[in-house]
Each structure stands twice: as structure tokens, then as C-alpha cells.
Amino acid sequence: MKKYSITSIWVIALVMISSCEDYLDRTPESVISEETAFRNFENFQGFTEELYRCIPDKFHSHNQATGNFGDDEIWSDDSPDQVGFRFDRGDFWAWTHWSSYFDHGSLTTTQDRTAKGLWPLAWYGIRKANLGLENLHRMTEATQEERELIEGQLLFFRGWLHFNMAQYWGSLPYIDRVLPGDEPLREEKLSYQEFAEKAHNDFRRAADLLPINWDNTATGRRTAGNNHYRINKIMALSYLGKNLLWASSPLMNSVSGGGPVYNADLARRSAEAFGELLNLVESGQTQYALEPFSNYKRIFLTRGQNWLLPGGAETIFRTLVHGVNATHWNLTQCWIPAVIARDANHRLSPTSNYVNRNYGMANGLPLPEDISQADPESGYDPNYPFRNRDPRFYHDIAYDGVQMVLGSLSPENANLRYANLYTGGNFRNDRNSTRTGYVHMKFMMVGYNNFDQLFSYGNAGSRNIPYVRLSDIYLMYAEAALMGYNSVTGQSPNFSKNAVEAVNTIRERAGMPEVLPRFQTTVSVFLEELRRERAVELAFEGHRFTDLRRWMLITHPDYAAKTAMEFDRAEALNTEVPSDTRIVNLRERVIINRNYDDKHYWLPFKVSDVSLYPEFDQNPGW
Incomplete structure (x- = not known):
């Protein structure tokens, strides 16, 4: 994505300094007034683009795939420094002191994808979005379209950063103004649904202001071909619907004073937001479409395409990953057993319970609850449990006997060509290989190993897992x-x-x-x-x-x-x-x-944060 001429970090620093006492030695030419910083589209977009670097990457944080904390996968038993390992043991405090998607103990908006944490970036980005919104009146040398593009991006990011925190921490204050630095904090937490209505207003306004495709605007044509990742109407509608669906869900409805059931009114509003989006897609008015299943892999992975960021036509919103080859190397080591990758710890395995509970048979029937028993109706046979399964099973999962190495192997390594995932097989190891009898392949290719090295720099590969598709x-x-x-x-x-x-x-x-x-x-x-x-x-x-x-x-x-x-x-x-x-x-x-x-049901807040002022209290039970 093309960068504009004034870098965001420089501008925001100068804007924030300009109201302070002049105690630093600065040359006159280094000072930019608010009027200059926000005067035209080019300058204001330079300020705004730092918000794109406030999108943390769930799957590259701390050089590990740290995005899944449910019943879907499990860490090797020698991974106590991984947040997911700690979460499995009920230690949700781990997010406050282990590097992860949630926090790294510091704030960075650099290109370093491994050091971005949601908690610090969200608060930073919200303040930045509010600074921009409060300075919109200074955008005097701009067209109406340019003003709407700036406002729409700022509103989207304010809503998105709030929403993503609320998914994990629940009730929060919704900060929709620049908080003065010389006043005590007194921002009260809202109920989840009150909070969601604030986010709804931002997403709705953003969707109304933003185009479906920047290339089709007079402003966007100046950077035509480089606008694919810029915030647009479809992205805003995606989160307009998602925010309402989450607010309608049993947990959010329960903590907002309703029962542990869906809130039907919020669910209908969510369906209408998604309906607006899908109607645009199916009528051919957008650049988005479902990828054919034959191209399913390119949603997540590219190779030999000059570092092209994956996504295809299906991905709507993603992080912008930098240092792309490292995404292959580090994640390969998380997902591939050590016998064909490097001998290191910190391996992730798909859990047997998740795979067998959800990936059913090709005829649409699930596996029996007890996988040791046959099911004549579905055709499931425990002596051949990998036969006739959902096609996505074969795409996503390596099971016993699947080929893993393509090229030649020395005689001593000949037994590594196929995944020996039976009990006692050489792909099974609780410390540095699969613990469960299954191997991740959804974001991998056969040949991603130390023998074939299809993840090597010369293959110009990239991996990116979408936020929304x-x-x-x-x-x-x-x-x-x-x-x-x-x-x-x-x-x-x-x-x-x-x-x-x-x-x-x-x-x-x-x-x-x-x-x-x-x-x-x-x-x-x-x-x-x-x-x-x-x-x-x-x-x-x-x-x-x-x-x-x-x-x-x-x-x-x-x-x-x-x-x-x-x-x-x-x-x-x-x-x-x-x-x-x-x-x-x-x-x-x-x-x-x-x-x-x-x-x-909620992550705890840091003790230092709940100590800031009485209205910001700890989540129940923590």
C-alpha cells in the first residue's frame, strides 16, 4: 500500500507536543502546526496510515502461532512460556506477563509483526483516531470525497479497536473523545450492549462514508492498484454485522441484563447488516467473491509470487504482515513435527476431539461420539477412519500415512516421507512433534520441511490468516x-x-x-x-x-x-x-x-490498569 508523504509517527508526535511547554531545543523547520498536519488529504492520510500498523497479527506474535485458545489445538508439553499453554491450565493472567497477541509489554507501530499486542495498540490507536476526528475541521484544502475517506477510516479504526478489546475483556469505557492529559480519569464502563451500540454508530457511519473500492474514486485513482487493503465499505459492513451478532450472543446478552439466550432484536439488526453486504457481493458490485475450492489454499498462502500477500478474492480484512519470509519459517516450525523440521520445541497439534467432533463424513453426517464404534448409516468405519471424509478434512489435516516429503531422502531418513502418526510412530512426540495423531496442513503445503525447504527465501512465499473472509x-x-x-x-x-x-x-x-x-x-x-x-x-x-x-x-x-x-x-x-x-x-x-x-468468560485486566481509578474495576472472579 502506497505511503503518503508525511509519516504518521512524526505528525502525531508534533501535534501532541505543540500544545506543551516549549522545553526542547527544536529547529523552527522541525515544527509543523496542526493546520499544516491536517490541512490536505495527503498530509491527513499520512497521519491516518499509522492506524493500519495498529492491527496486531494473531499468528506471528512472538514468532509463534498464538491465535487459537479454544478446544481446537494443543501446545507440546515443553511450551510453558506460551500463553495458550497457560490458558489450558486456567491461567488467564498469563496474557499480562507472557508475550502474545494480547501484549508484548511495550508499544510499537513499526513494521515488526512479532512485537504487536492488541491491548497497547488499541488504546494508542483509539487516541490517534480521536485526534484525527477532532481535527477534521482543519482539513480545509480538500474535496468532500477526501474528507469522507479520512473520516470513514478514523471511525472504522475507532470502532474496530474497541470491538476487538471487548471480545476478550468485555465491558469497557468507549472512548470517543481525546482525553485531556491534565484531568483525572473517570470514564465509566458500559454494559456490553451499550458499548456495542457506540461501536455500531462508528461502523455504520464509516460504511456510509467509504467506497466499496477506492480505485473507483477520484482520490483513489491517484494510487490505483495499491488500494486493496485500505478500509472500505465492505470491511465496515463486516464489522457492523459482527459487532451486533456478538452483542446479541448469549454471553453478551447475559452480562447486559438479559438472559443466557440470543437477543433477537440485535440478531435481526446483525442479519440486516450482513444482508446489505452480501447483496452487494452477489449482485457483482464488489471486488469480493468466494474462492473456488481448488484455490482454497491461496486464501492463506502464496509461494513463488514475489511475496504476494495471500487472501485472493475472498479475504475482506487482514493484518498487513511485514518480513514475509519469516512467516513461513517460524510458523512451519510451530506446525510441522521436529523430525522433518528443525529440532525445537513449541509445537502445535490439532486436537483429536476438535477434528473428530467437527470434520464429518463426505455425506454430511458427523462421526459417532465414540470413534471406536462403527456407524453404518454414515459409513464411518473405525478400521478406516480417514475414508470418505469432508473434503476440508483432507485440505486442513495431515493424518496417518499422508506424504510429507517430496524429494529424495537418504536411507536413514527414508521412513520420514510419510506421516507415521500411529501410536509410537516417529511423527508422534509430546515434546516437539504432534501429540494428537494429527498435523496442521491448512496453512501449509506438502514440502514445507527441512528436506524440500519449500519455505526457503528463494520461494518468495507469504502466509496470512484473515481476520474476516x-x-x-x-x-x-x-x-x-x-x-x-x-x-x-x-x-x-x-x-x-x-x-x-x-x-x-x-x-x-x-x-x-x-x-x-x-x-x-x-x-x-x-x-x-x-x-x-x-x-x-x-x-x-x-x-x-x-x-x-x-x-x-x-x-x-x-x-x-x-x-x-x-x-x-x-x-x-x-x-x-x-x-x-x-x-x-x-x-x-x-x-x-x-x-x-x-x-x-473474560480475561482479567492488568492490576496496574484497574488501579488507575475506581470506576475501572476488575472483571468478576479475578
């Missing part, structure tokens, strides 16, 4: 329409699809059959199937922890255990079709049970 919008729309209208055929009046049809759109792309009639009998039955669809389609993309909490399921025993799949091969590996290799003694083993209670 179009399939997520369809599934959130389905949830909002279902719960807002209390019907499996719930439908927003501004969009042509009902809840079931929206889910079927995503299933059809993956080559899955439509939602089976047995899952459409009641709202509650369809909601469970919709949640399973969401778990598969958005697996490992950083959504599960927030989803389980807003659904008030994180304390439920069904989601407490993280398990491994144990089994033995009954015959030699079928290297052509590994799913046809017969196995025996299939069983699940509990690795850890997470003992969560109600306090774990």
Missing part, C-alpha cells in the same frame, strides 16, 4: 438470521438467501451436500449443525475461543477435554491411498481437561 460473513449471516427470526428459514428482508441457504453456499463450495433435513427440524438442532459448519470452515483461524465464550460453552464438559487419537496399523501403509490402510485399537486419550468456571 467472505465465507465467515455467510456463516455469521446464517446465525444472525436463524436466531433473529427464530426459524431455520430466517431471512433478512434485504438479502435473497435464508439461514439454511447461506450455509449451503459454503458447503457447496467445499463439495459437500446441502444441510441434511434431519438438521433442519428445530432452531436448536440447526444451530448445532451451523456451529459445526463454522468449526470446520473457519478451523484454526483464531475464531474458536471467542465463539465458545460468546455461546457460553467454554465451561461445558463437552469442550473441556483435549484429546489424542491412539491406534495401531494392522497392515503395511498404502502409500497410494493412505486412508485405505487398515488400523486397529482406535481410541481417544485425554491429554488435559481444562477446568474453567464463569470467570474464564
Whole structure:
């Protein structure tokens, strides 16, 4: 994305200094007045663009994939310095003293993707957005379109930064003005839904001000071809709907004075926001579309395309990752067993419970609750558990016998070509390989290992996991329409699809059959199937922890255990079709049970923050 002529850090520093006592030795030419800093679009956009560097990256923080904290994956047992490892043991205080997506103990808006934390960046970015909004009147040498582009970006970021904090910490003050430095803090926390209404106003106004595509504006044509990541109407509508859906969800409704059920009014408003977006997409008015399943990988990964940031036509909002080759190297080490990567610790494995509970059969039926038992109706066979599964299973997961190394291997390493994930196999190790019998492949390619080295610098690769993509919008729309209208055929009046049809759109792309009639009998039955669809389609993309909490399921025993799949091969590996290799003694083993209670629905605030003033109190139970 092209940068404008005045860098943001310089401008904001000068604006903040200009009102202070003149105690530094400065040359006259180094001083820029507020009138100059905000006078025209070029200067103001230079100020605004630092906000793009306030988007933390869930999957590159501290050089580790730190984005998933639900029941979906588990760290190797030698990873006590990882926040996810600590969260599994109920230690949510860990975010305050271990580097992670949440905090790094310092504030940076540099290009260093590994040192960005949500908590400090959000407060910094909110103040910056408010500074910009309070100086809009100084933009005197600008067209109306230019003013609207600036205002829309500032409002979006103010709403987005507030919303992202509230997902994890819950009730917060909504700061919509520049707080004076010489007055005591007295900003009261709002209820979650009161807070969400403030964010709603910012997202709604941003959506009304911003274009669908900057390239189609007079201002944007000056940087045509470099506007893809700039905040636009579709991004604002995405969060307009998401903010309302979260506010309608059982947890947020409960803490706002309602019951542990969906707030139907907020859900209907959410469906309408998503309906507005999807109507624009399906009528061909946007640059967004679902990627064909044959190109599914390019949503997350590119290679040999001159460091092209992934996303394709489907990704709506993402972080802007810098130092892109390192994203391959570091994340490869998190996800690939040490026997074919480097011998280091800190490995992540998809949990058996998550994969087997959610990735069902190709005919649309789930696996049985006890995976050691056959299910004649679905066709599941515990002696061939990897046969005839949802196509996304084969894309996302490496199972026993899958080829992992493409090139030549020395005789002593010949047994590393295929993933030996049976109990006792050389890809199984609690310390530095997979603990569960499954390996992450959703954001990887076969050949990402120390033998083939397809992640090497010469392959010009990049990896980026979106905050929001179009399939997520369809599934959130389905949830909002279902719960807002209390019907499996719930439908927003501004969009042509009902809840079931929206889910079927995503299933059809993956080559899955439509939602089976047995899952459409009641709202509650369809909601469970919709949640399973969401778990598969958005697996490992950083959504599960927030989803389980807003659904008030994180304390439920069904989601407490993280398990491994144990089994033995009954015959030699079928290297052509590994799913046809017969196995025996299939069983699940509990690795850890997470003992969560109600306090774990929100992260605790830092003690230093709740000590600032009485109205900013600690979250319950902490």
C-alpha cells in the first residue's frame, strides 16, 4: 500500500507536543502546526496510515502461532512460556506477563509483526483516531470525497479497536473523545450492549462514508492498484454485522441484563447488516467473491509470487504482515513435527476431539461420539477412519500415512516421507512433534520441511490468516438470521438467501451436500449443525475461543477435554491411498481437561490498569 508523504509517527508526535511547554531545543523547520498536519488529504492520510500498523497479527506474535485458545489445538508439553499453554491450565493472567497477541509489554507501530499486542495498540490507536476526528475541521484544502475517506477510516479504526478489546475483556469505557492529559480519569464502563451500540454508530457511519473500492474514486485513482487493503465499505459492513451478532450472543446478552439466550432484536439488526453486504457481493458490485475450492489454499498462502500477500478474492480484512519470509519459517516450525523440521520445541497439534467432533463424513453426517464404534448409516468405519471424509478434512489435516516429503531422502531418513502418526510412530512426540495423531496442513503445503525447504527465501512465499473472509460473513449471516427470526428459514428482508441457504453456499463450495433435513427440524438442532459448519470452515483461524465464550460453552464438559487419537496399523501403509490402510485399537486419550468456571468468560485486566481509578474495576472472579 502506497505511503503518503508525511509519516504518521512524526505528525502525531508534533501535534501532541505543540500544545506543551516549549522545553526542547527544536529547529523552527522541525515544527509543523496542526493546520499544516491536517490541512490536505495527503498530509491527513499520512497521519491516518499509522492506524493500519495498529492491527496486531494473531499468528506471528512472538514468532509463534498464538491465535487459537479454544478446544481446537494443543501446545507440546515443553511450551510453558506460551500463553495458550497457560490458558489450558486456567491461567488467564498469563496474557499480562507472557508475550502474545494480547501484549508484548511495550508499544510499537513499526513494521515488526512479532512485537504487536492488541491491548497497547488499541488504546494508542483509539487516541490517534480521536485526534484525527477532532481535527477534521482543519482539513480545509480538500474535496468532500477526501474528507469522507479520512473520516470513514478514523471511525472504522475507532470502532474496530474497541470491538476487538471487548471480545476478550468485555465491558469497557468507549472512548470517543481525546482525553485531556491534565484531568483525572473517570470514564465509566458500559454494559456490553451499550458499548456495542457506540461501536455500531462508528461502523455504520464509516460504511456510509467509504467506497466499496477506492480505485473507483477520484482520490483513489491517484494510487490505483495499491488500494486493496485500505478500509472500505465492505470491511465496515463486516464489522457492523459482527459487532451486533456478538452483542446479541448469549454471553453478551447475559452480562447486559438479559438472559443466557440470543437477543433477537440485535440478531435481526446483525442479519440486516450482513444482508446489505452480501447483496452487494452477489449482485457483482464488489471486488469480493468466494474462492473456488481448488484455490482454497491461496486464501492463506502464496509461494513463488514475489511475496504476494495471500487472501485472493475472498479475504475482506487482514493484518498487513511485514518480513514475509519469516512467516513461513517460524510458523512451519510451530506446525510441522521436529523430525522433518528443525529440532525445537513449541509445537502445535490439532486436537483429536476438535477434528473428530467437527470434520464429518463426505455425506454430511458427523462421526459417532465414540470413534471406536462403527456407524453404518454414515459409513464411518473405525478400521478406516480417514475414508470418505469432508473434503476440508483432507485440505486442513495431515493424518496417518499422508506424504510429507517430496524429494529424495537418504536411507536413514527414508521412513520420514510419510506421516507415521500411529501410536509410537516417529511423527508422534509430546515434546516437539504432534501429540494428537494429527498435523496442521491448512496453512501449509506438502514440502514445507527441512528436506524440500519449500519455505526457503528463494520461494518468495507469504502466509496470512484473515481476520474476516467472505465465507465467515455467510456463516455469521446464517446465525444472525436463524436466531433473529427464530426459524431455520430466517431471512433478512434485504438479502435473497435464508439461514439454511447461506450455509449451503459454503458447503457447496467445499463439495459437500446441502444441510441434511434431519438438521433442519428445530432452531436448536440447526444451530448445532451451523456451529459445526463454522468449526470446520473457519478451523484454526483464531475464531474458536471467542465463539465458545460468546455461546457460553467454554465451561461445558463437552469442550473441556483435549484429546489424542491412539491406534495401531494392522497392515503395511498404502502409500497410494493412505486412508485405505487398515488400523486397529482406535481410541481417544485425554491429554488435559481444562477446568474453567464463569470467570474464564473474560480475561482479567492488568492490576496496574484497574488501579488507575475506581470506576475501572476488575472483571468478576479475578
